[in-house]
Amino acid sequence: MTDTRPLLIELGTEELPVKALPGLAQAFFDGVLAALDRRGIAVARGDARPLYTPRRLAVLLPGVATTQPEQRSEVPGPYVNIALDGDGRPTRALQGFAQKAGVEWTALERTRDQKGERFVHRAVSPGAPTVALLPEIVNEAIAAIPVPKGMRWGAHAWTFARPVHWLVVLLGDEVVPATAFGLQAGRDSRGHRFAHDGAVTIARPQDYVAALDAAQVLVDPVARRQRIVDQVQAAARAVGGEARIDDGNLAEVACLVEWPHAVTCAFEPEFLAVPQEALIATMEANQKFFPVLVGGRLSEHFIGVANIVSRDEAEVRKGYERVIRPRFADAQFFFVEDIKQGLASMDAGLKTVTYQAKLGTLADKVARVATLAETIAPQVDVAPALARRTAELSKADLQSRLVNEFPELQGIAGRYYALQDPSLDDLPHDDRTALANALDEAWQPRFAGDDIALSPLGKVLAIAERLDTLAGGFAAGLKPTGNKDPFALRRNALGLARSIIESGFDLDARALIAHAAALAVDAVVSRSAADAGDKKPRGDIASPPDAQTLAHELYDFVLDRLRGYYDDRNVPPQHFAAVAALKPASLYDFDRRIDAIGSFAQLPEADALAAADKRIRNILRKADIDIPGQVDPALLAEPAERALAEAVEAVYAETGHALAQGDYVDALAHLARLRPQVDAFFDAVMVNADEVAVRANRLALLKRLGDRLGSVAAIEQLSG
Known part of the structure; x- marks a missing residue:
């Protein structure tokens, strides 16, 4: 051993x-x-x-x-035809190789490779x-x-x-x-x-580990991290609250200290009038403190983690409280001044802020988003007027002092301002609350794994915002290339798809994308004309982007992001490909088809039907005659083809309602019952019959069958 x-x-x-x-x-x-x-x-x-x-x-x-272990080496030498002369004596090449290896040439071994037999020096030496x-x-x-x-x-x-x-x-x-x-x-x-x-x-x-522990160094990062969590949680409980322990903040604190010691601190309660997100952000990002929440709301307590157990903890506490106070005072000042200014004033300032050179100002973007939101709203039982008004205020807080200082509060700040802005006093309480929450929710999902917007109005705004961002990015020539994605269009495409699918909104994504593309193209053309001082009609602008082409590219771009979305949900690639081949207009419908294909793939008939569908596609693709639009029963000569024709007509009747209602699982279950007739048809019937009329009729039957087999997804994609 x-x-x-x-x-x-x-x-x-x-x-x-x-x-x-x-x-x-x-x-x-x-x-x-x-x-x-x-x-x-x-x-x-x-x-x-x-x-x-x-x-x-x-x-x-x-x-x-x-x-x-023993070190084994193998050094190849010259081939035998070079190493030995005609009399079998060593040549200078072999002698030189043996001398370099430190052995007599007779001690060398031979081996064979593709080129022939050669000498080799093998050696075994003890390990160091x-x-x-x-x-x-x-x-x-x-x-x-x-x-x-x-x-x-x-x-x-x-x-x-x-x-x-x-x-x-x-x-x-x-x-x-x-x-x-x-x-x-x-x-x-x-x-x-x-x-x-x-x-x-x-x-x-x-x-x-024990020696350093005795010297007040906790060298194991996992143990150090756990000690921080335990101490911070205990300190928060001691003041009647619960510590907010952000993973990123915890990781950094664990890398700042060798011997962590939690210190309970407090700030003046009047600062709690400031949006708690601003206070939490400055505590975590700037000072690496842990906020204490009571009932989900920020309290005046927070926990700092010192790198030592001080003999005078009160002084450490004073230091922590002193460094946090100026940042809180700034946030308080910004918030109060923003409230005085009001959302309407902030919104007016967007006219002077460029969103993107080819797309105009932030005010221009807000107008496009408002148009899209107003279009989407009635389709999901949201009041169009409220959707427009919310969208028109959706970027106002970007002009606020608070967001300028804390960019991560965009949307969050808008929610607070909307609840206090006198210009919104005309709205009923519920509408005002919905508007305020939607200003925040419109930014969701903010990061990978984040939830989508919660409220219907927030979902409408989130969808409209991403539609415009995507269409504008493509219209302005900012399509992602390689690792470059300056407008985060990939993230926005996934956010759009998630917002629609997870909301259960059965929206015509194709139509919405086309609408957004048309608005974006108009913006690019108008901006180009304005920059050139040219008031000519749109057709005179050089090389305007084509809205229809843009819409097709955008739809495919969104589908491409869905590939990763379903991969994360462990959906097999062939299932995704089967649905993507049909390019459903509704992304929610796309999702239902994905679920249905997953259920269908578990059926014992699935593989055979997928293979049959693939065979049908190949036969139809190679057909060299016109295929009739209808099947002529009089030309159905073989029992197997008559049986299949009857089964196909029956399944059309059985699945029509299910397909219309989007009950794809039921539709595919009925289609699975066609397997016996399909198998019998291919076993007994020659499709390419000599008689042209019979051949055409059989092709028409296969086409009708294939159309219904492919009504939910291109199931031939499931066949290897």
Whole structure:
């Protein structure tokens, strides 16, 4: 059995970049494992993972083989016809090869490849001790760490993310004589910068975590993260609330501290009049604090996480409260001033803000969105006038001071302003609330995995907004290319599709896209004419984009984004392709067809019918005669074709209502019952009969069958 010992490598630094720290640690860990693997050194990894704090990167492996396995080598030499002369004596080529290998030529072996027989030198050498290979392994792993911008320190040429001050490399209880950044490896680490004096001597790798813990350094990031969560939650409960622990904020805090300690703080309650999203944003993004909520609403308490257990916690608390107050005061000032200004005034300012050079101002965009919203609204039982009015205010808060300071509050700020704006006092309470909420919801989904808008009005606005963004982007020549997508059109296409599908809105997406494309093309042409000072009719503008072509491209673009959407839902690619081939006008209808195909694919008849449909398509494609529009019963000579014709007519009658109602599962279930007649037809009937009239009639029967088989999806796509 191979002898193994635990391995510890620790690289001690000054405070590493917070956001880069987990990636640096993972790269170091992976680099050490890769370097060991390249040398064939066995590793018992167990549950080992990267260990790190702001001041160190560490690799701790529970078992590493102390010796390489035997090293086998095989060096090909000259071919026999070159290596030996006519008398079988070695040529200079063979003698040189043997001399280089350090053996007599007679000790060489022979092997054969595609070109013939050749000499080969095979050798087996004992593996090197791991301790002798580790210096090179350590430096290989360090070199593999992706440091975007190296830092220099001292009078030498070394670079790293931050200056390096100590190096620990232990294999078992033995110090490995490694060197990196001019530092000789030892067994002395360092504890907490302020809470521990002197070195922390590591006797054995397995003592590492406990030794640093005693020196007030929690080196395991998972344990450190959990301690933060536990302490923050406990501190919030102590003041009667619940901590808001954002994953991104938590990850950064865990990379800022080595010995976390939660400190409960508070701010003046009058700041709670400011939108809580602004206060939460500044606490999390700027100060890395954890807000405390009571009943889902922000309270005056928050939790800071110190890097030390202070002897005077009150001073730490004062410091945290002091740094947050100016930002809150700014947010309060911006909010109060915005309320005084009002949404109408903000909205008027959009006329001076360019949205996109070819598409005009933000006010122009708002007008297009309002037109689209007014068109969509009556189709989903939303008042068109309310939809238009909401859309007309949908970008007003972009002119607010609060959104200028906190861009992530766009829409959220509008909701607060709409609830307090006197210009909306004429609206009934419910309409005003719906309008305010829709201004916020229109931005949803804001990110991958986010929910779509909740209210019907919010959904209408979200759909109209994305329709215009997509159409405008394509009309202005901003189609995504490769990784470039400056207007986030891919994200908007997926947001549009999700908003329609998940809302259950049976909208004609083709018609809406065509409407949006026409508005966008008009905007581009009008802007071009205005820029040129040209008042000529549209037809005189050079090369205007074609709205119809644009609409087709946009529809296909949206379908392409749906491919990934259904892939995430584990829908097989062939199911998606089967529905996409029909290009349904309604995306909600598209979704229902996807579900139906999933059910159909589980039926025992599915594979055979899919194969039959594929066969029908191929036969019809190759037909060299005109196919009649109707089947003539008088020309149905064979029993199998008469039976199929009767079954097809029956299934047309059975599925007509289901298809009209969008009950695709029921329709496909009826179609599945055609399998016996279809199988019998292809077994007994020659489609390409010599008599032209009979052949044409059979093709007409197959076409009628194929039309109904393809009424839900192109099921031939399910056939391999």
